[in-house]
Amino acid sequence: xxxxxxxxxxxxxxxxxxxxxxxxxxxxxxxxxxxxxxxxxxxxxxxxxxxxxxxxxxxxxxxxxxxxxxxxxxxxxxxxxxxxxxxxxxxxxxxxxxxxxxxxxxxxxxxxxxxxxxxxxxxxxxxxxxxxxxxxxxxxxxxxxxxxxxxxxxxxxxxxxxxxxxxxxxxxxxxxxxxxxxxxxxxxxxxxxxxxxxxxxxxxxxxxxxxxxxxxxxxxxxxxxxxxx
Amino acid sequence: xxxxxxxxxxxxxxxxxxxxxxxxxxxxxxxxxxxxxxxxxxxxxxxxxxxxxxxxxxxxxxxxxxxxxxxxxxxxxxxxxxxxxxxxxxxxxxxxxxxxxxxxxxxxxxxxxxxxxxxxxxxxxxxxxxxxxxxxxxxxxxxxxxxxxxxxxxxxxxxxxxxxxxxxxxxxxxxxxxxxxxxxxxxxxxxxxxxxxxxxxxxxxxxxxxxxxxxxxxxxxxxxxxxxx
DNA sequence: CGCGAGCTTGACGTTGTTCAACTAGAGTGG
DNA sequence: CCACTCTAGTTGAACAACGTCAAGCTCGCG
Numbered sequence: 001x002x003x004x005x006x007x008x009x010x011x012x013x014x015x016x017x018x019x020x021x022x023x024x025x026x027x028x029x030x031x032x033x034x035x036x037x038x039x040x041x042x043x044x045x046x047x048x049x050x051x052x053x054x055x056x057x058x059x060x061x062x063x064x065x066x067x068x069x070x071x072x073x074x075x076x077x078x079x080x081x082x083x084x085x086x087x088x089x090x091x092x093x094x095x096x097x098x099x100x101x102x103x104x105x106x107x108x109x110x111x112x113x114x115x116x117x118x119x120x121x122x123x124x125x126x127x128x129x130x131x132x133x134x135x136x137x138x139x140x141x142x143x144x145x146x147x148x149x150x151x152x153x154x155x156x157x158x159x160x161x162x163x164x165x166x167x168x169x170x171x172x173x174x175x176x177x178x179x180x181x182x183x184x185x186x187x188x189x190x191x192x193x194x195x196x197x198x199x200x201x202x203x204x205x206x207x208x209x210x211x212x213x214x215x216x217x218x219x220x221x222x223x224x225x226x227x228x229x
Numbered sequence: 230x231x232x233x234x235x236x237x238x239x240x241x242x243x244x245x246x247x248x249x250x251x252x253x254x255x256x257x258x259x260x261x262x263x264x265x266x267x268x269x270x271x272x273x274x275x276x277x278x279x280x281x282x283x284x285x286x287x288x289x290x291x292x293x294x295x296x297x298x299x300x301x302x303x304x305x306x307x308x309x310x311x312x313x314x315x316x317x318x319x320x321x322x323x324x325x326x327x328x329x330x331x332x333x334x335x336x337x338x339x340x341x342x343x344x345x346x347x348x349x350x351x352x353x354x355x356x357x358x359x360x361x362x363x364x365x366x367x368x369x370x371x372x373x374x375x376x377x378x379x380x381x382x383x384x385x386x387x388x389x390x391x392x393x394x395x396x397x398x399x400x401x402x403x404x405x406x407x408x409x410x411x412x413x414x415x416x417x418x419x420x421x422x423x424x425x426x427x428x429x430x431x432x433x434x435x436x437x438x439x440x441x442x443x444x445x446x447x448x449x450x451x452x453x454x455x456x457x458x
Numbered sequence: 459c460g461c462g463a464g465c466t467t468g469a470c471g472t473t474g475t476t477c478a479a480c481t482a483g484a485g486t487g488g
Numbered sequence: 489c490c491a492c493t494c495t496a497g498t499t500g501a502a503c504a505a506c507g508t509c510a511a512g513c514t515c516g517c518g
Contacts, residue, residue, distance in 0.1 A: 035429050091360045092361050093368070117357065121356060127356040131321075131359070133362060135316075138317045139322065148378055149303070190380070
C-alpha cells in the first residue's frame with residue numbers, strides 16, 4: 001500500500017494549500033503519506049467514521065455527500081484532482097461529517113490528520129492556505145444552497161451542467177461519470193425529473209447526449225436558464 | 230465610537246476562539262478593537278462589501294443571510310452572543326460572502342481583519358481554534374441544508390423552534406425576535422406557510438403564542454415532527 | 459382616531475413527486 | 489452465441505405539497 005512512488009516536492013498537481021510549501025516541508029509530507037487506489041464507486045471516506053486522514057485527490061474525481069436518515073443521499077460537491085477531502089474534520093469532531101466516493105478510478109494520497117494539524121500549528125502561511133481552502137468551499141456551498149432551494153428544477157440542472165463543463169471536466173464535451181440518480185442527489189430533485197429535463201435540453205438542441213457522453217452546444221443558453229429560471 | 234470600555238482579558242463571554250488566548254494576547258485584541266452599537270434591524274455587515282473586520286457579538290443576537298438576485302433573502306444562521314461574524318472572509322475573497330443584521334440592539338466588537346490574520350499566522354493554537362469555529366459552522370450549515378431541501382415544511386419549522394429554544398434563547402419560553410418573514414427566509418418557505426404551521430402547532434397545544442412570546446409546551450413532539458416529517 | 463406594516467386565512471394554480479409500466483444495455487452462465 | 493437477469497434510464501398519468509394571490513385583520517404608533 002505505502003508505495004511512496006509519488007514525489008510530493010515535484011508534484012505538479014499541487015493543491016492551493018501545498019503550492020506554497022517549501023521543498024523540505026513537502027518532503028515531510030512525502031514520507032508521511034500513504035498512496036491509495038480506489039475503483040469507481042468505492043467509498044473513500046465514510047460519514048461518521050473516525051477522521052484519521054486528510055485525503056488528497058491525485059488522480060480521478062470524487063463526490064462528497066451527506067447520508068441522511070431517510071436513505072436519500074445528498075451530494076455536496078464534485079471534486080476534481082488537486083482537491084482535499086476531510087478539511088472540515090480538522091480540529092473539530094473526530095469524525096468525517098460526510099462520505100466520499102470515487103466517480104472514476106482514483107489515486108488518493110492519505111495524510112495523517114494529526115500530522116496535518118501539527119503542520120498547521122507550526123506554519124502560519126500553511127494555516128492561512130488551509131483556511132483559504134476551507135473558506136472557498138464554504139462560499140461554494142452557499143451558492144449550491146441558494147440554487148437548490150430557490151431555483152426551479154431546470155435552472156439547477158443547467159447550473160450543474162455549466163459547472164461540470166467549466167470546473168470539473170474543463171471541456172464542452174465530456175464523459176459524464178455521474179448517474180441520473182447522482183445528478184438528482186446533487187440538485188435535490190427526483191431522478192425522473194433529471195431525465196425529463198435532460199430530454200428537454202436535448203430536444204431543444206442545447207446539449208447533445210450519446211450514452212454517457214455529453215456535449216454542451218449552447219452554454220450561454222444554459223447560463224440564462226440557470227439565472228432566469 | 231472607539232470607547233474601549235470592554236476589557237478583553239476579563240471578558241467572560243469569550244468565544245471558543247478567544248477562550249484559549251493568554252491575557253497578554255487578549256490585551257492586544259483590546260487595543261485593536263472598536264466597540265459598535267447597532268439598533269434592532271440595522272445592517273452589521275453587507276454582502277459584497279470589503280471585509281475589513283471580524284465582528285464579535287458581545288451582546289444581542291444577529292442573523293446572517295445571503296442576498297440573492299431575486300429579492301428573496303436567505304437566512305444562513307442566527308448567532309447568539311459570543312459568536313464571530315466574518316470568518317469565511319479570512320484569507321479569501323476580500324468581501325463578505327453574506328450580510329448580517331441585528332435582531333435586537335447589539336454591542337459588537339470589530340477587530341481588523343489584517344490584525345486577526347496576523348494573529349492566526351503567528352499563533353498556532355489560535356489558528357486551530359479559528360479553524361474549529363469555522364468547521365463547526367460548516368457542519369451546522371450541512372444540517373440546515375438537509376432540513377431545508379429534504380424535509381416537509383412543518384419539519385423545518387419544528388426544527389427551527391427547537392434550535393431557537395435550545396441554542397439561542399436557552400429557555401422554553403422566549404420573546405421571538407424573528408418576524409414571520411425571517412422564519413420563512415430561514416426555512417425556505419413562503420411567509421404564509423410559516424403562519425399556517427405555527428397556527429397548527431398552537432391549535433395542537435405543542436406551543437403557546439402570545440404576541441411575540443413563544444412557549445414550547447412539548448419539545449419532544451416538536452423533535453418528532455422535525456425527524457418524522 | 460386613523461394609518462400602515464405585519465400577520466392571518468381561504469381559494470386556487472403550479473410545480474414537482476410518486477407510482478407504475480416499459481425499455482435499453484451490461485454482465486452471467488449455459 | 490443466446491436467453492436471462494439486473495440495474496439504470498425513460499415516459500406517462502395521478503396526485504400532493506406548497507406557493508401565489510387577494511382580502512381582511514390586529515396592533516403599535518403617531
